[in-house]
Amino acid sequence: MTENAAPSTPRWCVVGSADAADISQHKDHGYFAAVEIDAAGNRSAPHRFAARDFAAFVAEREAEAPRRWVWHDTAARYPALLDAGVRVERCYDLRLCHQILTASTYVTDKTARSELHSANEWAVAADPGDTTRQLQDGPALFEIEITPRSRTAPDSLAAALDEFDRQCCALQGAQQAGRLALLLSAESAGALIAVELASAGVPWDETEHDRILTEQLGPRPSLGAKPERMVEIGQQVRMALADPRASLDSPPKLLGSLRAAGIEVSSTSRWELEEHEHPAIPLLLQYKKLARLFSANGWAWLDEWVQNGRYRPVYVPGGVVTGRWASSGGGALQLPRQLRPALRADPGWLLVSADVSQLEPRVLAAMAGDRAMAAAGRGKDLYAGIVESGAVATRQEAKIAVLGAMYGSTTGDAGRLVPRLRRTFPAAMRLVDEAATVGEQGGVVTTWLGRSSHPPGQEWVGLQEAASLPGATKRDEETARRVAREFGRFTRNFIVQGTAAEWALAWMAQLRLRLAAFPTANKQLPAKASGQVFEHSPHLAFFLHDEVIVHTPREHAAAVAEAIELAAVEAGRLLFGDAPVDFRLDLRTSERALKD
DNA sequence: AACAGTTGCGCG
DNA sequence: AAAGCGCGCAACTGTT
Numbered sequence: 001m002t003e004n005a006a007p008s009t010p011r012w013c014v015v016g017s018a019d020a021a022d023i024s025q026h027k028d029h030g031y032f033a034a035v036e037i038d039a040a041g042n043r044s045a046p047h048r049f050a051a052r053d054f055a056a057f058v059a060e061r062e063a064e065a066p067r068r069w070v071w072h073d074t075a076a077r078y079p080a081l082l083d084a085g086v087r088v089e090r091c092y093d094l095r096l097c098h099q100i101l102t103a104s105t106y107v108t109d110k111t112a113r114s115e116l117h118s119a120n121e122w123a124v125a126a127d128p129g130d131t132t133r134q135l136q137d138g139p140a141l142f143e144i145e146i147t148p149r150s151r152t153a154p155d156s157l158a159a160a161l162d163e164f165d166r167q168c169c170a171l172q173g174a175q176q177a178g179r180l181a182l183l184l185s186a187e188s189a190g191a192l193i194a195v196e197l198a199s200a201g202v203p204w205d206e207t208e209h210d211r212i213l214t215e216q217l218g219p220r221p222s223l224g225a226k227p228e229r230m231v232e233i234g235q236q237v238r239m240a241l242a243d244p245r246a247s248l249d250s251p252p253k254l255l256g257s258l259r260a261a262g263i264e265v266s267s268t269s270r271w272e273l274e275e276h277e278h279p280a281i282p283l284l285l286q287y288k289k290l291a292r293l294f295s296a297n298g299w300a301w302l303d304e305w306v307q308n309g310r311y312r313p314v315y316v317p318g319g320v321v322t323g324r325w326a327s328s329g330g331g332a333l334q335l336p337r338q339l340r341p342a343l344r345a346d347p348g349w350l351l352v353s354a355d356v357s358q359l360e361p362r363v364l365a366a367m368a369g370d371r372a373m374a375a376a377g378r379g380k381d382l383y384a385g386i387v388e389s390g391a392v393a394t395r396q397e398a399k400i401a402v403l404g405a406m407y408g409s410t411t412g413d414a415g416r417l418v419p420r421l422r423r424t425f426p427a428a429m430r431l432v433d434e435a436a437t438v439g440e441q442g443g444v445v446t447t448w449l450g451r452s453s454h455p456p457g458q459e460w461v462g463l464q465e466a467a468s469l470p471g472a473t474k475r476d477e478e479t480a481r482r483v484a485r486e487f488g489r490f491t492r493n494f495i496v497q498g499t500a501a502e503w504a505l506a507w508m509a510q511l512r513l514r515l516a517a518f519p520t521a522n523k524q525l526p527a528k529a530s531g532q533v534f535e536h537s538p539h540l541a542f543f544l545h546d547e548v549i550v551h552t553p554r555e556h557a558a559a560v561a562e563a564i565e566l567a568a569v570e571a572g573r574l575l576f577g578d579a580p581v582d583f584r585l586d587l588r589t590s591e592r593a594l595k596d
Numbered sequence: 597a598a599c600a601g602t603t604g605c606g607c608g
Numbered sequence: 609a610a611a612g613c614g615c616g617c618a619a620c621t622g623t624t
Contacts, residue, residue: 267603333607359608
């Protein structure tokens with residue numbers, strides 16, 4: 001690469017702190033530096049500027065021509081930009097991409113692999129970034145000690161440039177480099193989206209939430225007390241069990257009470273209780289339902305996670321091994337459908353919700369090039385199409401069979417139905433069966449775009465070895481077989497769940513670009529504490545694996561729905577080209593998200 | 597009092 | 609106690 005040549009049309013801009021790690025604890029007072037790189041790899045001389053001028057620097061260049069901002073960690077860099085009202089079109093998240101590239105079997109060059117691998121200071125968790133802000137805002141009395149920061153990725157420009165070099169080398173020599181490049185940019189777009197979601201927040205109707213809670217639980221109890229309805233039903237359960245002192249909140253104690261009352265269960269879980277007939281059981285199930293609502297999404301949750309009409313959960317892009325997002329705070333991915341009506345558009349705005357019908361089996365059909373399965377889902381409910389194909393008799397059976405095929409079920413209804421699927425959709429079934437075989441043998445599998453699974457751990461390998469030794473017992477062999485099959489089910493599902501996550505990222509990334517092109521609304525809003533960037537035009541508000549919700553001014557709702565639809569078509573094309581698989585959306589536009 | 601481990605249930 | 613994948617979170621239990 002040529003140093004200091006004036007680059008023509010910069011394509012990347014690598015940014016990082018200008019000085020060594022010693023100033024990283026005082027980021028606000030530090031200096032940043034940036035190097036621009038053009039398509040030929042020519043680098044500009046470093047631009048050096050005060051950290052407080054970061055947003056201005058980015059804004060100026062982004063206005064001139066969007067470039068891909070290369071930085072160590074989106075969660076650490078982007079919030080400050082948004083707070084200053086500056087959005088970027090694209091980025092390259094070195095930490096997330098390092099995670100993908102070090103594991104990917106598409107990276108075959110030995111040297112590139114080992115260089116990436118030895119840069120293990122990049123194999124770290126995301127900087128919690130702005131998410132600590134909320135804690136710091138709390139009343140001083142209850143101020144939470146900020147947990148000692150776990151190691152974060154190196155944030156200097158020098159380190160970023162070195163790592164970017166390593167990653168470019170790895171990508172250049174990779175198999176399926178096009179797919180891998182798409183994954184890296186989709187993953188990075190996801191990182192931007194997560195920060196934007198945090199900034200925008202989910203429009204949340206606290207009054208409606210409180211109404212639902214009060215309706216189910218009774219009025220808000222005083223601190224430490226149980227809600228009326230729980231107390232009441234709890235009493236009825238104890239009466240029905242003829243055990244006035246029965247504890248309902250401790251599984252071991254409750255189990256004892258149930259058995260003493262003649263209910264032969266071996267756990268207190270709902271699915272097992274449902275198999276028994278006893279007057280206490282419906283009451284107990286109702287109690288559990290209320291207890292769950294109260295502790296998981298009750299008033300305490302509302303106080304902690306919703307402020308000024310915005311719910312701000314913490315998303316963790318790439319947090320799941322398969323590439324799905326995880327969450328760490330606020331429980332965005334577990335919001336009970338019961339509370340969906342509290343998700344409500346601002347006055348004059350609407351919510352456009354879209355979820356993909358049967359995303360995973362459609363992705364499987366596309367990956368496997370299974371024309372029969374693709375045809376079963378074309379233009380209609382995939383499960384209905386499978387019934388039409390004659391493989392199974394009912395929609396319910398189709399669903400059980402398909403889920404069983406992707407999860408590796410071998411018993412029960414699924415065990416009976418999966419073989420029928422194998423006859424009708426041999427290509428799709430071969431793909432997941434082969435992934436399972438690889439896993440059973442301790443191997444690694446890779447998604448369509450190039451995310452690879454982790455190999456089994458030491459313990460797993462040890463069990464397999466022990467079982468193949470001459471002195472192995474029957475028990476050793478059974479254990480080894482069992483854990484081998486478990487790992488096979490993991491790899492079987494990995495390729496499908498992981499590729500579905502890739503499709504969803506591509507979908508959101510496309511949608512985000514389309515939404516950014518909408519005009520800014522002229523409405524006069526009272527200035528709000530944060531999220532100004534997203535107060536005036538359509539923005540993503542919620543994401544849940546295969547579902548998005550966009551919050552939009554009324555007048556743009558129809559165009560937003562179309563953008564969501566077009567983004568889905570584009571995502572399918574980006575991943576699978578002309579494969580004859582369509583990704584059907586269930587689209588709804590309304591003031592509040594509906595339960596179903 | 598702080599910690600790790602388990603249970604149970606919410607979501608896809 | 610899942611037959612069948614991936615998670616987070618709260619509450620309880622038992623240990624240190």
